[in-house]
Amino acid sequence: MSTRRPRKGRRRPRKRRVPRAIAPVGAPALKYFDFISDSSASTTMLTFKLTSIPQAFIQSCRIADTVFVRRMDFVIILEASSNDVTNQVRYAMFNWLPGDTASVPGSADYFESPVAFGPTSPTNFEGRRNYRRILDRLVTLAGTGSAPTALSIRTFRSRVNKKFRIDFEPTTVYGFNHVYFQIYANSAISPHPSFSLRVRTWYSDTF
Numbered sequence: 291m292s293t294r295r296p297r298k299g300r301r302r303p304r305k306r307r308v309p310r311a312i313a314p315v316g317a318p319a320l321k322y323f324d325f326i327s328d329s330s331a332s333t334t335m336l337t338f339k340l341t342s343i344p345q346a347f348i349q350s351c352r353i354a355d356t357v358f359v360r361r362m363d364f365v366i367i368l369e370a371s372s373n374d375v376t377n378q379v380r381y382a383m384f385n386w387l388p389g390d391t392a393s394v395p396g397s398a399d400y401f402e403s404p405v406a407f408g409p410t411s412p413t414n415f416e417g418r419r420n421y422r423r424i425l426d427r428l429v430t431l432a433g434t435g436s437a438p439t440a441l442s443i444r445t446f447r448s449r450v451n452k453k454f455r456i457d458f459e460p461t462t463v464y465g466f467n468h469v470y471f472q473i474y475a476n477s478a479i480s481p482h483p484s485f486s487l488r489v490r491t492w493y494s495d496t497f
Contacts, residue, residue: 327485
């Protein structure tokens with residue numbers, strides 16, 4: 291009669307699946323605010339404020355006068371001009387630290403000098419205390435509608451995971467540390483390169 295020899299060592303315990311922790315009741319709600327723009331880029335600087343979150347009791351609005359940005363989903367589609375064979379487009383997204391009730395970024399506040407340098411302008415060194423860079427990109431477009439190339443239409447996506455807070459002036463959309471977007475190109479003759487900008491800001495307005 292054969293006997294079974296005991297196995298050496300300890301038996302390893304089976305792994306158990308642990309369910310993910312459920313957010314406790316009363317946790318801050320995650321909200322979103324969308325910014326959409328379809329326009330064209332020329333030698334004239336365009337400036338957009340991306341975080342003009344209104345105050346109300348719906349999903350895309352804030353309740354408090356302070357919001358905590360969790361992340362931002364960014365997408366831009368650039369399309370070459372039907373006139374120029376090549377174009378350079380420069381765009382940037384940044385926090386504007388001063389209160390924008392009295393001070394908003396001009397064409398030479400984030401960039402040193404778009405007029406002197408064109409789309410290759412360095413950022414403003416002397417004014418660096420007024421902004422915090424989030425995205426900054428120089429894009430080359432090539433081709434026309436009748437002779438398209440691989441660079442005729444270009445798409446860029448980014449998920450910005452930098453967390454920061456925005457302090458609003460009570461009941462207004464103005465305040466400190468708002469996010470601005472600027473774009474311009476070396477195109478001086480119409481039609482200019484076109485772009486479609488979509489930005490979703492995810493935020494909560496309580497801890």
